[in-house]
Amino acid sequence: MTDTGSFSLNTPEDLLHGIFENHVAVILLIAPESGRILGANKAAEKFYGYTLAEFKNLNASDINMLTHERALKERMFAVEGERNNFIFPHKLANGEVRTVEAQTSPITVGGEKVLFCIINDITAYKDAEKVQHQSLEQYQALFNRMMDGVYRSTHEGKFLDVNPAMVKMFGYASREEMLNADIKKELYFSAEERGSHILDTGQEETEVYRMRRKDGTEIWVEDHGYYIHDEHGNIVFHEGTLRDVTERKRAQSLWNKYTEQLQVIYQASLKLNASLEKQHVYEVTYESISKLIPCNTILISSFERRTSMITMSFGWHDGKQMDVSKYPSIPLEPEGKGVQSEVIRTGEPLLLNDYQERLKNTNTVYHFDTNDNIVTSLPQDAEIPQSALIVPMTIEKQVIGTIQVFSYQTYAYGESHLHLLNTIASQTAVALINSDLFRQFQHENLERKQVEVSLLSRTRELETLFSISSRISFLQTETELLPQILEGLERAIEADTIAIILVEPDQTHLNISSASGELAPYIGYKFGIDQGIGGAILKSRHIYQTEDLSNDPVRLKDMDGIKNMGAAIITPILAGDFLLGVLLVARKKGANKNSFTSQITRLIITVSELLGNAINRVRLHTETLRRLDHLQTLRAVDQAIASSLDLRITLNILLKHTITQLGVDAASVFLFHPYQQTLQFFAGQGFRTAMIENAEICLNDRFAGRCVMERRIIQVFERGEIADNIQFTRLWAQENFVNYICVPLIAKGEVKGVLEVYRRSHYAPDSEWLDFLDTLAGQAAITIDNAQMFDNLQKANMDLAIAYDATIEGWSRALDLRDRETEGHTQRVTELTLTLAKTMGISDKDILHIRRGALLHDIGKMGIPDHILLKKGALTPKEWKIMRSHPTLALEMLHPIKYLQQALDIPYLHHERWNGSGYPRGLKGEQIPLAARIFAIIDVYDALTSSRPYRRAWSKKRTLTYIKERSGTEFDPDVVDAFLKMIEEPVKKTNLRR
Secondary structure (H helix, E strand, O other), X not given: OOOOOOOOOOOOOHHHHHHHHHOOOEEEEEOOOOOEEEEXXXXXXXXXXXXXXXXXXXXXXXXXXXXXXXXXXXXHHHHOOOOOEEEEEEEOOOOOEEEEEEEEEEEEEOOEEEEEEEEEEOHHHHHHHHHHHHHHHHHHHHHHHOOOEEEEEOOOOEEEEEOHHHHHHOOXXXXXXXXXXXXXXXXXXXXXXXXXXXXXOOOOEEEEEEEEOOOOOEEEXXXXXXXXXXXXXXXXXXXXXXXXXXXXXXXXXXXXHHHHHHHHHHHHHHHHHHOOOHHHHHHHHHHHHHHHOOOOEEEEEEEEOOOOEEEEEEEEEOOEEOOHHHOOOEEOOOOOOOHHHHHXXXXXXXXXXXXXXXXXXOOOOOEEXXXXXXXXXXXXXXXXXXXXXXXXXEEOOEEEEEEEEEEOOOOOOOHHHHHHHHHHXXXXXXXXXXXXXXXXXXXXXXXXXXXXXXXXHHHHHHHHHHHHHHHHOOOOOHHHHHHHHHHHHHHHOOOOEEEEEEEOOOXXXXXXXXXOHHHHHHOOOEEEOOOHHHHHHHHHOOOEEEOOHHHOOOOOOOOHHHOOEEXXXXXXXXXXXXXXXXXXXXXXXXXXXXXXXXXXXHHHHHHHHHHHHHHHHHHHHHHHHHHHHHHHHXXXXXXXXXXXXXXXXXXXXXXXXXXXXXXXXXXXXEEEEOOOOEEEEEEEEOOOOOHHHHOEEEOOOOOHHHHHHHOOOEEEOOHHHHOOOHHHHHHHHHHOOOEEEEEEEEEOOEEEEEEEEEEOOOOOOOHHHHHHHXXXXXXXXXXXXXXXXHHHHHHHHHHXXXXXXXXXXXXXXXXXHHOHHHOOHHHHHHHHHHHHHHHOOOOHHHHHHHHHHHHOOOHHHHHOOHHHHOOOOOOOHHHHHXXXXXXXXXXXXXXXXXXHHHHOHHHHHOOOOOOOOOOOOOOOHHHOOHHHHHHHHHHHHHXXXXXXXXXXXXXXXXXXXXXHHOEOOOEOHHHHHHHHHHHHOOOOOOOOOO
């Protein structure tokens, strides 16, 4: 058998011949050296579109798009057994190119080597592979731009991939360095911690836990992750996102600790208020301090002012109670000697982180030796505390003892510890006084009548204190607390007027917060902190008594409620060292019992102490709830930002929370437009009119404009400050505003706008209020920045598409300008083609590509020389050959442009004919794309109805007759029918020539 001879399968087994002929796989037999196709089965005929007889006249190079040399080389690889699997582009009979995979094996037939090729069409696979590659590129770009860390890891603890944000979050130098990290050993403090976070629940999980940065520091993360399984249910990998929530976790831990401390203080207050035994008071005090403050030793001493002696009352050291009876009483040391004596003398607490040095100035030091005997000299190897807290226990500004707390650690204590110990000391002092009162009641050795009177008086005092304590123990607000205190005092004291006057948060005014009798109508009345008796007491912090309040020189002269008041007692209300206000108790002039007895005075003082502790407790509780509410608000705003890119919705949610949490009446957001250099209203809540919605603010504005320029908070508290701004003044008047605060919205160093809040009542915000407003402004800035980034991305995509289309139209106009004989031709055929395509029901998406193809249908003529393209006479055969190359030139020009690949049908194939007589590929029938079939008719119609230098324009009738005659030969009959139907209708949207 030779390459030039005929080929047949002469096998004794008819079965093998039948398998070859009828096998569903495409099979070719090819001569290795010449490349001739020696045989093909039925599946090959169907796939390639050639008959067996046609195949035998073909060479492999006729279907293989490779060069002759490359194809021969590949066949030799197959003959020699070096390779048997090849991927080629194969051209079918209709000109279509398909990507195929050829499984090739050399066999011997009739003594000659033949290549046995099984052909698989993998075009769809390759196209899908290309799309997948593009999708992966887009995914990788998104992956790299994520602000949160994104990871994929194995179940064993190795990273498969991490994004830049993840690398930065954990402090690694590069992605490669992090991929080499051992998650279990390097990113967790212990392997067990990781084990608790890798449970496979089969669902997406959100969990918060701690990890470790490269430098060893702790980081708390919020992990949104899930497992990917194979078809057998085995874990392939774990993937998800990590968000750094370290600051949120620390804030939450701090508030948890703060809440625990408040609970301890609250429970101690309940127990101490109910305790009348000193030993129990000491035990409760020790228990509370040991829970709140880290320490090795706690000592409680009493001070007897009459003898100036200090006595150890209770002690605890290294886990056990001390026998304080071994400690003798010591005298109050001279000034400058002894820290405990200094606290008793000054009434001020001490925080010492150099306690060892301070001991050098102490006259008397007691220490237990190895035999548990007390000595007054310190051994050389004695363990001495490094840090100490010493606070006084004070009643009526009189120190009745001290509480000392010691630690062997250096710098063990701070101001927060001192504040906690002061609070406990105040409660302990009141409890000890109560205990003393009770003991005095039990041990007084007076005459029977005096004893009965004294007992009755003391009992009433204790009953009053116990009753008030019981009533207020579980109250959580000042609104509930103050009336209960008032009612308890009214029952125990014959007084005509009682008032609780508290210091306002601004620390400049006093407010009559609760009152009975003559001052009841004045509840809510405010006056300066330096006015009246209340102001005088706040300065001195001592009890004030008068027998004629109405004529007292420091009275409030403009208050009618005190005109008839005689005897009065005013005591300061303290919480530790912090002044909360004053308690006023008064009787009318001429009352039978005008003056107050010492027992009642003592009761009033004790109640004021109790009132101070109770107010401090409920304020701490309220403050805790408020800050917790702030945290929940920030979380809700975070969720709104994460779940929506609709800026208006997100900002309205934020404004709603701003009004609720900060207690303002209205709030608005103005966005900064850098090109106009103005602020324009975007969102608002709480306004009664729509006036603000039309506002536009220039940067020279004294309020919002200055806020942007100076990047700081601007506050206005009086209408007079805005008198020169007519529009702003009008807004205040219509909305009845009296306060205004403006905060800049800054994200990534850029001002995005301002957040404005308004009040219809006067209010002076404290620093914490302003800090929370600033935090909400930061959230608003992040929201605006995210939305603007998304809008800019969408606009960039739209601008790019518009630029592409403008470029295409520019190319088409350039072609018309070059060939003046066809000027306007491109625009006319484009409009007619689109009209016909819509008439035939082609989708809008495909019409977009048809429009681009129609505009560029003659783009290939850019490569035709002017002497041919613009020639006035007939073209020679050689010139026609060059002219007919313009579709192929169009393909070569446009195919590399991915954006125009779906618009190639018209520029490349609009000269193909229905009967296969066209060029460049000689396609026929439905092998020609529909877009090209439509355009072919429109192109001929416009050409014939347009004048040329070598002929006059045809009439419409003659042109349509010409097109009808060539239906089924040059043109698709269905498209011809649609075209004729379209132009027979009244012309509305086309420019068909009549």
